[in-house]
Amino acid sequence: MENADPRGHALGSDSEVGRLRTVMLHRPGDELRRLTPRNSDQLLFDGLPWVDRAQEEHDGFAEVLRERGVEVLLLGDLLVETIERSGAARMQGIAAAVSARRLGHHLAQELTGHLRTLAPRDLASVLTAGMTFDELPESPAAARSSLVRRMHHGVEFAIDPLPNLLFTRDSSFWIGARFAITSLALPARSRETSLTDLIYAHHPRFRGARRAYESHSAPVEGGDVLLLAPGVVAVGVGERTTPAGAEALARSLFDDELAHTVLAVPIEQRRASMHLDTVCTMVDVDAVVMYPAIQDTLSAFTIRRTGGRGEHPSVTGPAPFVTAAAEAMGIEKLRVIDTGLDAVTAEREQWDDGNNTLAVSPGVVVAYDRNVETNRRLRDSGIEVLTISGSELGSGRGGPRCMSCPVARDPL
Numbered sequence: 001m002e003n004a005d006p007r008g009h010a011l012g013s014d015s016e017v018g019r020l021r022t023v024m025l026h027r028p029g030d031e032l033r034r035l036t037p038r039n040s041d042q043l044l045f046d047g048l049p050w051v052d053r054a055q056e057e058h059d060g061f062a063e064v065l066r067e068r069g070v071e072v073l074l075l076g077d078l079l080v081e082t083i084e085r086s087g088a089a090r091m092q093g094i095a096a097a098v099s100a101r102r103l104g105h106h107l108a109q110e111l112t113g114h115l116r117t118l119a120p121r122d123l124a125s126v127l128t129a130g131m132t133f134d135e136l137p138e139s140p141a142a143a144r145s146s147l148v149r150r151m152h153h154g155v156e157f158a159i160d161p162l163p164n165l166l167f168t169r170d171s172s173f174w175i176g177a178r179f180a181i182t183s184l185a186l187p188a189r190s191r192e193t194s195l196t197d198l199i200y201a202h203h204p205r206f207r208g209a210r211r212a213y214e215s216h217s218a219p220v221e222g223g224d225v226l227l228l229a230p231g232v233v234a235v236g237v238g239e240r241t242t243p244a245g246a247e248a249l250a251r252s253l254f255d256d257e258l259a260h261t262v263l264a265v266p267i268e269q270r271r272a273s274m275h276l277d278t279v280c281t282m283v284d285v286d287a288v289v290m291y292p293a294i295q296d297t298l299s300a301f302t303i304r305r306t307g308g309r310g311e312h313p314s315v316t317g318p319a320p321f322v323t324a325a326a327e328a329m330g331i332e333k334l335r336v337i338d339t340g341l342d343a344v345t346a347e348r349e350q351w352d353d354g355n356n357t358l359a360v361s362p363g364v365v366v367a368y369d370r371n372v373e374t375n376r377r378l379r380d381s382g383i384e385v386l387t388i389s390g391s392e393l394g395s396g397r398g399g400p401r402c403m404s405c406p407v408a409r410d411p412l
């Protein structure tokens with residue numbers, strides 16, 4: 001079968017909860033060691049993770065998934081394998097990383113030349129962990145004559161690190177049998193998609209897979225995209241995904257017949273709710289876990305396909321999200337698992353990604369163990385909760401859903 005994983009599961013996904021077969025994670029590496037108190041805000045981390053512990057926690061996450069029969073692909077490995085096989089991928093990765101705007105023409109050329117000589121593993125490491133001016137290849141003459149080298153501080157980045165690669169949810173997603181390379185809103189993350197792009201384009205694992213949302217003109221981040229049901233997609237619009245992004249995505253999904261209804265869901269433009277999946281994720285075919293503070297106010301515009309390719313869609317609403325979602329999904333009611341928490345606990349657990357669960361099958365989710373109350377309520381509602389620890393992982397503000405890109409799920 002084309003476009004299937006080695007065990008014969010078709011690539012792609014039409015829901016949030018269909019049995020998970022293959023997932024792409026990124027085991028955090030040296031890119032996290034670049035974080036300092038001075039750059040962490042800009043690099044979108046709220047603290048400095050203890051990297052070894054973060055890796056252990058991540059290994060634990062991967063293990064829980066494997067125990068459930070999920071095949072775990074690691075982005076770092078895919079990247080090395082891609083660069084090994086494809087000269088075009090190598091060039092593509094280098095071109096996206098080396099900025100003449102930052103380095104000037106001469107240094108940019110010199111660095112490009114140097115990177116081309118690196119072994120695949122070393123190049124992959126530069127592409128993910130970045131490079132400081134101190135780490136630029138030795139070249140005494142060039143160093144003397146380069147104003148750029150002389151005026152930059154040695155610890156500044158000639159190539160920025162990508163600590164948020166950990167959150168593989170955001171830089172690509174699958175819908176139906178296709179993958180979409182997103183368009184990340186913030187400068188700290190925008191280069192991530194150059195890596196997912198080259199992996200999907202050149203890794204044999206994805207040979208023949210087709211793209212969705214090809215124009216990816218306006219910002220759309222995967223954390224905002226929820227596959228509520230086959231053909232029905234919710235898109236958060238807030239700090240990251242813009243109205244233009246949601247509209248462009250909806251039109252392209254309609255044109256490719258990957259969806260018939262898209263719900264555009266306004267979310268507060270705040271760090272705590274940067275993506276829709278920080279406040280709401282699906283835990284069963286007809287159930288979500290949701291941050292209680294927004295339960296009564298979350299709304300949605302409903303965008304529907306009206307005809308064939310290029311036809312203008314219809315836009316209605318806004319209406320309460322839960323009603324709009326149930327209607328679009330063709331179910332009587334979307335169950336909202338009532339975490340019933342007091343406002344302070346709810347806010348704390350939302351901040352720690354309590355609502356950011358990853359379903360491995362209907363009614364079975366992975367969640368951080370620290371969100372004790374939210375997990376208790378989920379269990380009381382009949383959801384099986386597999387816990388992982390994330391004391392260090394969580395400092396990047398992302399939970400199990402953010403840290404995973406489902407590549408193959410059984411259709412619902």
Ligand SMILES: NC(=[NH2+])NCCC[C@H](N)C(=O)O
Pocket residue numbers: 043044045164167169170189222223224274275277278396397398399401402
């Ligand atoms: N899907 C998500 N909620 N991803 C979380 C991403 C966290 C990351 N530090 C950022 O600010 O972009």
